Amino acid sequence: MxxxxxxxxxxxxxxxxxxxxxxxxxxxxxxxxxxxxxxxxxxxxxLSPTEVFQEIVSEARSVILAGGTMEPMSEFKIQLLDFVPESNVDMFSCGHIVPASSILTVAIPVGPTGTLLDFRYEMRMNDKVISDLRNAVAALCVVIPHGAVCFFVSYSYMDHVCAKWKASGILARIEKKKHIFFEPRQTRAVETCLINYSNAIANPNKGVPDGS
Structure with missing residues (x-):
């Protein structure tokens, strides 16, 4: 909500x-x-948007769902459109812009000190989890060339985690290696942030040698 x-x-x-x-x-x-x-x-x-979304669909002539990361669509159909006849649902998707040869998926179950990186709702505020996530990100930023991106489940969680990291001094340590940018809440400011991020990678400043 x-x-x-x-x-x-x-x-x-x-x-x-x-x-x-x-x-x-x-x-x-x-x-x-x-x-x-x-x-x-x-x-x-x-936890289940089905009933709420059904009210929207029943009152609208047509509904368009658009997004950049909506796969697998089968989950959306089950959760949001299970009550809609298959013949009334049209799907369109574009190919991925990143070739498969450039993608490597690796799951990191524990941090450098052995703490289980468990980000379920009841565990994500645990100080040990946040601390070892901090250690993992700092270590990865040393070996990852150019840019690195960290995704958080929400702005509020990002604020909480980054406040902890700032207090520990880890953000200052990372900034010696990479520029740090935080995605703004205002949509109109996101484009500027992304441009600055790209520029930092393409033209690293002296003293911050390896992107953002």
């Missing part, structure tokens, strides 16, 4: 209560801790 920050607090409470009307199996309420020990907040997690 996403609620923009400019929406009045009382209306946010109303939206949260409305979310609780969903079938219990379709969602879960989480209590999210923050950096402040005395501050936490509730978050409703929609």
């Amino acid at each position: 996403f609620v923009a920050k400019h929406i009045p607090a009382l209306q946010q409470v109303q939206v949260f209560i409305q979310a609780l009307l969903n079938v219990s199996l379709n969602g879960k309420i989480g209590v999210i801790d923050t950096e402040k020990e005395t501050s936490s907040y509730f978050k409703y997690l929609l």
Whole structure:
């Protein structure tokens, strides 16, 4: 459930209560801790979007789902379009821009100190996990040429992890090897960030020899 920050607090409470009307199996309420020990907040997690999406489809003449990483489409069809006749669903996809010869998938189960890198919801805030992820990323940035990209499950989790990393001094250490860019929340600023990232790789500055 996403609620923009400019929406009045009382209306946010109303939206949260409305979310609780969903079938219990379709969602879960989480209590999210923050950096402040005395501050936490509730978050409703929609686990099954089927019923909510069915309302949208039933009221619309047509619905277009577009995205860059939607494969495998079979999962989308099961979760979102299971109630729609097969003949009413059209799919279109373009070929991948990166050749298969340039792709290598490697799973890293543990960090340098042996900590299990478990990023399930109940484990992702664990300090040991965040710490050893930090160690792994720092080590990889030393050996990976040019650019490296880290993906996080959400902006809030990225902020939490990076605050921990900054406090530990690891970000300053990585910056000696690569420029660091953070994806902005504002869509209009993303393009500028990507251009700066590409430029840092193509034209590394003195003192930061290996991209971003």
